[in-house]
Each structure stands twice: as C-alpha cells, then as structure tokens.
Amino acid sequence: MNIAGGSFEIKLLLFAQFREVIGQKELLYKVTIGSTPASVLRSLIEEYPDLARLESVTKFIVNEEFVPGDYKLSPGDTLALIPPVAGGRDDSSDSRSHIH
Amino acid sequence: MIAVTQDPISIDELISSVSHPGAGAIVIFLGVVRDNNEGRKVRYLEYESYEPAAKASMQKICGFATDKWPGVRISAVHRVGKLNIGDISVAVVASAPHRQEAFAAARFVIDSIKEESPIWKKEIFEGGEVWIGDPSLS
Numbered sequence: 001m002n003i004a005g006g007s008f009e010i011k012l013l014l015f016a017q018f019r020e021v022i023g024q025k026e027l028l029y030k031v032t033i034g035s036t037p038a039s040v041l042r043s044l045i046e047e048y049p050d051l052a053r054l055e056s057v058t059k060f061i062v063n064e065e066f067v068p069g070d071y072k073l074s075p076g077d078t079l080a081l082i083p084p085v086a087g088g089r090d091d092s093s094d095s096r097s098h099i100h
Numbered sequence: 101m102i103a104v105t106q107d108p109i110s111i112d113e114l115i116s117s118v119s120h121p122g123a124g125a126i127v128i129f130l131g132v133v134r135d136n137n138e139g140r141k142v143r144y145l146e147y148e149s150y151e152p153a154a155k156a157s158m159q160k161i162c163g164f165a166t167d168k169w170p171g172v173r174i175s176a177v178h179r180v181g182k183l184n185i186g187d188i189s190v191a192v193v194a195s196a197p198h199r200q201e202a203f204a205a206a207r208f209v210i211d212s213i214k215e216e217s218p219i220w221k222k223e224i225f226e227g228g229e230v231w232i233g234d235p236s237l238s
Contacts, residue, residue, distance in 0.1 A: 015218070017231050019148075053236055054235065061153055061218070064156060080150055080218075082218050083220065084235070086147075086220060086232045087233050
C-alpha cells in the first residue's frame with residue numbers, strides 16, 4: 001500500500017455511541033505514521049467533543065484482535081472502537097475468571 | 101453452536117446441539133427483555149454487535165468453559181436488533197454428565213458474555229434512551 005506524505009488510511013468501525021454521534025458505521029480514516037488507536041480516538045474526540053466521556057473506557061480491536069491503546073497502526077488496518085459493553089450482573093457473585 | 105442472529109432464538113435447536121447419550125443434565129439460561137430498569141419504564145431494547153468479534157469472543161468463552169469442565173457441551177446464541185418486552189435476547193445451553201458442571205458452565209458462560217463480548221444494548225424507555233454501560237449513567 002502506498003504511504004504518501006507520511007500518512008495512510010485505515011478502516012474505522014463504529015458501534016453504539018460512536019456510530020450514533022459520528023453518523024456512520026464505518027469510514028476510511030487518514031492517520032499519520034506512528035498513529036495508535038488511542039491517538040485516533042483522541043482526534044475523533046477533538047472533532048466530536050460529545051465522545052469525550054468515552055475516552056477512558058473505550059477498548060480497541062485491530063483486525064479482530066484486542067490490542068492496547070499504544071498499538072502501532074499499519075496501512076490497511078481495521079480499527080474497531082469498543083465502548084463499554086452491556087455488562088449487567090444480577091448479583092454480586094462472580095463466576096468468571098479473566099480469559100484475555 | 102455459537103451464533104449472533106437477528107432472528108428469534110430456537111431453544112429446541114440449542115438443546116439438540118448439546119444433547120448426547122452421556123449427558124444427564126442440560127441447563128438452559130435465557131436472558132429476557134424486562135419492562136423496567138433502575139426505575140425507568142422500558143419500552144424496548146436495541147442490541148448491536150461487532151459480529152465477527154462477538155462470535156470469536158463467545159467461542160473463546162465456551163472453549164474456556166469446556167476446558168474447565170470436561171464433559172460439558174455448550175451452545176450460546178445472542179440476538180441483536182430491536183427486542184420487545186418478553187423477547188429472549190440471549191440463550192446459553194450447557195449439557196454435562198451431572199447437573200453441577202452444567203450449572204457452573206452455563207453461569208460462567210453467560211456472565212463472561214455479558215462482561216466481555218462486543219455486544220451493546222440501548223434501552224429505550226419512557227422519556228429517553230441510553231446505552232447501557234455508558235459512563236453518563238454512573
């Protein structure tokens with residue numbers, strides 16, 4: 001893929017609050033070399049300040065794998081922004097163990 | 101069977117998918133749309149998923165459960181789209197030689213799906229709407 005002028009495109013997938021505020025399910029998004037999921041989220045929040053409340057609670061999936069916020073994005077990556085999931089537990093007991 | 105679907109969930113199909121001659125217990129958990137939440141009168145819910153990632157997450161959770169409780173077979177289906185009061189939103193069915201493992205595995209799987217799988221729920225209530233889990237709620 002062509003990396004012209006220090007920038008490239010990724011595919012951004014938007015769900016729930018992100019989809020509603022931005023008004024699209026997916027879009028091609030231009031990023032600079034060295035961009036990370038966290039930096040993409042930051043620049044979206046600059047454009048859409050309503051999303052600021054989600055900054056600290058959003059997780060990231062790149063090419064269908066969870067990645068940390070400082071993951072280095074590459075041309076052609078698909079980045080999904082994952083706002084908090086429904087969660088919701090009926091009581092305080094917890095049968096889970098963490099599996100990622 | 102692991103699936104995310106727009107269609108009503110068929111319990112019979114899920115039971116068949118985990119039945120086998122060595123299974124002496126089958127536990128069925130159904131999540132059902134309720135008409136109230138935290139004092140709000142719920143009109144309906146809208147579920148949305150990142151489908152491939154949700155399926156992969158559910159697959160991983162069920163795989164973890166079958167490793168943890170050998171002999172258990174599990175199916176899980178989550179419905180998405182608009183769901184009305186009384187509709188089944190999620191079903192987890194676990195078979196095992198004995199009931200203890202079937203209960204434990206079903207409980208683990210539903211708790212983990214709700215906590216981890218990329219599936220979102222918007223509650224449309226009388227007077228407004230809210231994404232469950234949104235920080236503005238807490």
